[in-house]
Amino acid sequence: MLRIAKLPIAVFTVLIIIFPWVAREISAISHYTDIMVFAGIYCLITIGLSLLMGYAGQISIGHAAFFGIGAYVSAILTVRYGLNPWPCMLIGMIVTAVVAILVGTPSLKLKGHYLAMATLAFGVIIYIIFNEEVEWTGGPDGMPGIPGLSLFGFEFDSVVRYFYLVWGFVFAAFIFTINVIQSGTGRALRAIHASEPAASAMGVDISRFKIMVFVYSAILASLAGSLYAHYLNFINPSTFDLFFSIKLLIMIALGGMHNIWGAIIGAGLITFLSYEWLYYFEELEVVVYGAILLIVTIFLPHGLVGVPGIIRSWFRS
Amino acid sequence: MNAVREENVLEVQGVGMAFGGLMALSNLNFKVKRGIIKAIIGPNGAGKTTLFNVITGSFPPTEGRVRFNGQPIEHLKAHKIADRGISRTFQTIELFDNMTVLENVMLGCHTRFRASFMASGFLLPHSRQKEEQIRSSAMKILKFIGLGDKFNEPADSLPLGEQKMLEIGRALASEPELVCLDEPASGLNETETHLASSLIKAINAKGITVLLVEHDMKVVMNISDEIVVLNYGQRIAEGSPEEIRNNTKVIEAYLGSEA
């Protein structure tokens, strides 16, 4: 039976709750809380991607587009029309869901390389639109002046407050996704991954499940995009380019895409790599990412979450 | 269940299937009476697996009708046909190798317990209860097919014979009216073949109609009530095992194909 242990989730929750307090006390890592906000935002995307790619086996190299649509809908509606950010976030998710259904319905009939290329092409087209529709998006110069978030007069105006907001969303998404994985839906998704003919012969409506999980992962990416826009107060298209989609791929491959924990671990590690540890090697960054991806693919097909299993089998033999 | 119980569970009426220019099936007619074991035999390439794929909705036939309980189903997708009550196994084993033995059978229960994305995500109480029901009903089936103690093992770690049994178990989990078994005895040794035969009989004894494609003539002659013989996508004979054994056309077809 696929059961995801509860104890690690509890431990992880506690660690996240005390994180800002600990970070504040140690000056060397005091800015880590800020990085963790971004890590949380990327976790939201990778949690959905893990369900889509690791469990259901459907590849996407276009999720930067959904991240971007969420960010731009939030930015355009709040900056150009002065709307309250919360409904804009919701509208962003609805718009993303519609786009995901329109693109996903024909795309998810494709398999393997074709699906990869279709999603990749979609992602690049959306990126070009962000650059070219200057009247709406501000073009390559981006959009400044995106307001921060507040709820009933409570302003999420400090890093720590935003940290808890983002990680609150991450936990909600994490628990929801775990529940899905452990249910009949999760089983149907894994069945599709293993054998489509057998899954449909057992009554699984393959295309419906694929689109459902695709839309779900797109909505999470859209939410992440809105949170990103309201945190940075500025967005520009280069955040949502093809390389970001590949970075998402690196995150879940590094963490291990067959396990939902891989999404958290991979997003966390890659965020710290790009915001902190590789910061001074800017020129080398791309090569390092490529090397990580290649090494993981060859030596750790189950990612970092697969490492304990490998060690255990060493001891046994 | 249908209010009016048709005498024939399945009726294949004038079914033809063309791949490009190749006619894999042509003008095929036969009926499957409720509650029997019916075997489909024929030389390699006779169209047996194609027929199964048409019946279970892998692809629609290029012509003709398939009726299940009197209703046409040939235009339905595979998962809809599974909903109606037809289940199947595969000639090349198609187990979910990323799951345990138990989970494979639990997935087989999919048609009976709809999984809702939202309900399971929010962990609504009834979705939890459902999961328990699925689990216990799957365990029952595992005991019935003799794999009760292996429920927690990865499906792909089982030996071939048990994988075949597991596929049959998974097919039963949807509580079908008709189960289509594609070569359940192929690749099995003598003991395993014997086990498979008695399992098929036991399934039939529960009131489930069995449609069977099989090469092992001993199995076919032993367990089936009726036999249809195909050659080059056409029906060349139909009848009881006794009649088929003495049919000259059938003997010709088999000898011809081996010569």
Added chain:
Amino acid sequence: MTDPFNCMPKICEGGVFAILTFLIQYRQMETITLESQLFQYLITGVTVGSTYAIVAIGFNIIYGVTEIINFAQGEFVMLGGLIMVSFHVALGLPLILAFLATVTLVTLVGMLLDRLAIRPIRRPSVLTLIIATIAASIIIKGAAMLIWGKDFFDLPAFSGRNPITVLGAVIQPQYLWVIGFLIIIVVILTIFFNKTIIGKAMSACADNADAASLAGINVKRMILLSFALSAGIGAVAGITVTPISLMEYDRGAMLAVKGFGAAVLGGLGSFPGAVIGGLIIGTIESFGTGLIHSGYKDAFALIVLMVVLFIKPSGLLGSVEISKFKRF
């Protein structure tokens, strides 16, 4: 390196735009009729499309032998252009020598790609192979950035830059080189796959790898050869197109996607399809850029790719069953 092309702004990505800029300048000298303008788009499209066709052929060679789609295909083109710049412009090697050295070097990169990224994978699946070639492509791209930086580089055209005017359209001599090399590659490959033993062996791997290996063909060597060959012709495309459209380190990904678009449009695995697909995509891109919106230059090919995938993934001339990709 005092070529005016070098001073062009960053937006001058890709050949079409460079040509259009030139066209606009040219148009000020004499009035151009609509017909000649359309003819100009066609010529430009065929030229750019020839590059895509070569990339598409590269996809087909590797796909034919291995069923792998090599996402790093465009990097070979980029490397071809930039290495040629180093050999020919920076080191001053004569054209033919620099050409041969560049093709050899990129061929070696292709072989390394197979040995370091593809062969070590123990349980290859479509997903891991996609990820491995993507990893290779960003490593190559990152390395190119370290070596050449982020600048655009130009190559002297093979036979000067004095344009020929045909029916009012401007034809750079280099256009003819690009199209000519496509023809040469197609002819050589046709002979290679149909007449030589090695070529026939590679085709056999494509039909049935198990049977080929039973027949004594070393499948691993054929895979290595397919990567070498496809890298080599990619380099040729890069060398010939750089004098027209310049080259910089991050051009590879877009070339790969457009080349894949060409391959799919023509029918994945079909060599004539690759040529037709490449020319169609190049032409659509050229007309789209000229008549609709130049900012969406890169989007046209991608839209064509998506439409083909959604409507007829087997392409115009394809016989490949997509159900081949049964699972990951």
